[in-house]
Amino acid sequence: MAEEKDVKLFAEFAPVTTEEWDAVINVDLKGADYEKKLVWKPLEGFSVRPYYRAEDMKNLEHLQYLPGQFPYVRSNNTNSNAWLVRQDILVEDVKAANAKALDILMKGVDSLGFVFNSCNELTAAELDTLLAGISVVAVEVNFVCCCKSRNLTQLFIAKMKKDGVNLAQVRGSINYSPLRNLTLSGAWCADEAAAFANTKVMIEEAAALPRFKVLSVDGSVFHNSGSTSVQELAFALAMGNEYLAKLTDLGACATSVAKAIRFNFSVSSNYFMEIAKFRAARMLWAKVLTEYGVSECDAKASIHAETSRWNQTVYDPYVNMLRGTTEAMSAAIAGVDSLTVVPFDAAYRNTTEFSDRIARNAQLLLKEESHFDQVVDPSAGSYYIETLTASIAKAAWALFQEVEEKGGYVAAFTAGFVQSAIKATAQKRDMNIATRRDTVLGTNQYPNFTEVVEADVTLEAITRAEATKGAVAESLVPYRGAMAFEALRYKTDKSGKEPKAFMLTIGALAMRRARAQFACNFFACAGLRTIDHNGYASVEEGVNAALEAKADVVVICSSDDEYATYAPEAYEMLKGKAIFVVAGAPACEEELKAKGITNFISVKSNVLETLKGYQTQLGI
Known part of the structure; x- marks a missing residue:
């Protein structure tokens, strides 16, 4: 029994070094930069590796302490x-x-x-x-x-x-x-x-x-x-x-x-x-x-x-x-x-x-x-x-x-150091939400399409307060990260209008479905009622369905290669009766712009600012 206690699990397997792990990872990356692809750089200001091993613990002094033992880590x-x-x-x-x-x-x-x-x-x-x-x-x-x-x-x-x-x-x-x-x-x-x-x-x-x-x-x-x-x-x-x-x-x-x-x-x-x-x-x-x-x-x-x-x-x-x-x-x-x-x-x-x-x-x-x-x-x-x-x-x-x-908290706050540091971080967090690098579930991503704002929600609840200029310094202002998107959707909900975004899905099945889902989520963040479809046999059929639905926005959803043909055709058929949008950033974008198509949405879009622009065009 004593001998069994001394048996080490997996002892028959040779240890794998960190260098060997990284070598395999680099093969899988196929030339992509390891640091850019796998090393997380949070706003906290330090890097987080994709994995850690026992050797990373060697220089951590706090590991020597037990629970209830100073310094209580x-x-x-x-x-x-x-x-x-x-x-x-x-x-x-x-x-x-x-x-x-x-x-x-x-x-x-x-x-x-x-x-x-x-x-x-x-x-x-x-x-x-x-x-x-x-x-x-x-x-x-x-x-x-x-x-x-x-x-x-x-x-x-x-x-x-x-x-x-x-x-x-x-x-x-x-x-x-x-x-x-x-x-x-x-x-x-x-x-x-x-x-x-x-x-x-x-x-x-x-x-x-x-x-x-x-x-x-x-x-x-x-x-x-x-x-x-x-x-x-x-x-x-x-x-x-x-x-x-x-x-x-x-x-x-x-x-x-x-x-x-x-x-x-x-x-x-x-x-x-x-x-x-x-x-x-x-x-x-x-x-x-x-x-x-x-x-x-x-x-x-x-x-x-x-x-x-x-x-x-x-x-x-x-x-x-x-x-x-x-x-x-x-x-x-x-x-x-x-x-x-x-x-x-x-x-x-x-x-x-x-x-x-x-x-x-x-x-x-x-x-x-x-x-x-x-x-x-x-x-x-x-x-x-x-x-x-x-x-x-x-x-x-x-x-x-x-x-x-800087002299301690009061001196640093009076000089504006604390406010400046937090304001800079808050702006980065706001931008991450606006561009959907950070997801706020149900708000800037995957919104509930049928949701109507709760009756208890007031404009004050979604409006970010201004900093107070006190006798000593400018104050900090607590807020919620979702406020900007909430104000966007609230504006649509209270406008008395029911703007519709129509998905004109056509062409390659995989691409049209993926882009339709993306576009539905995109416009629903602003409270637009989205109308999706599995796919139309022709551009004419899709445009007619959009006009019959009285769509305010028509989003063509197809593959990059097919946009060169389908997008100009749909744009001409609509004749300005709805805002025309291309879902994606196709290689032919400049060619499409030359033909008068100016609206594109993609994962690189600033979702917040883009939707504000569409609200303005819709008179909301």
């Missing part, structure tokens, strides 16, 4: 991957919010987030009503409010003492964050000195609540403004370091500040990159804290994650359920402390009982059926994820140091 925990299932409740009426909280606590939630859109101070009586019947030692209680909520800590502690609660057992947070307010408004709530002085007072008051976080470092504002994962992490680190530096200068204890901080990150759809981001976040924050003399056991990052709002869409909104689920998987595998799955309809209306339940159940399924909470750091040892962790950590640390060289 693998987890803050040692024996489980449990996280808190959080659901946020919009508080417009404290009694109604309390009733909803009591209801969802019976449905699997163990973390409550009370969200206040008003900056009015909460009274003691209102807090009593809000928390009535809720055991604050059994569930986590979080308050999401504006920067004027600094008195909430005192109010909350007073209530806990009045109720005879053991303060050491209370878990939760207040997302007090002057730097978040600065980032989103371009101005301080009062002034810079008062902001940090008030923060110091809050932290001192919260010392009576050792498991309660009162200072928020909100990386989600960067993500939802279009940043990369590296930028979100780096700027969040810079924001956290700013608090540490300013508050310790005021005499605060670095350990007390560290214990008061909770990081709030978004989770994008980049599945493996996000797993690596959270692992890198814990490691880098521990590195920052040691520079302030914080002990290793106190250098754990408290991380709350929220699925991406930037990725959500108002068209085909049920796809948001899929997005939220895969994003939740990334966060859970990465070992976050708590997680909110944003309901699928949050982008355009107050969430419903159904959408809340689906969002909540996404996490419960990951726990109760997939058992994601049973294994600590299940991604450990993956060559890909371990390499991504190191790459993100390196890139984020370099950007963090760049911010520090």
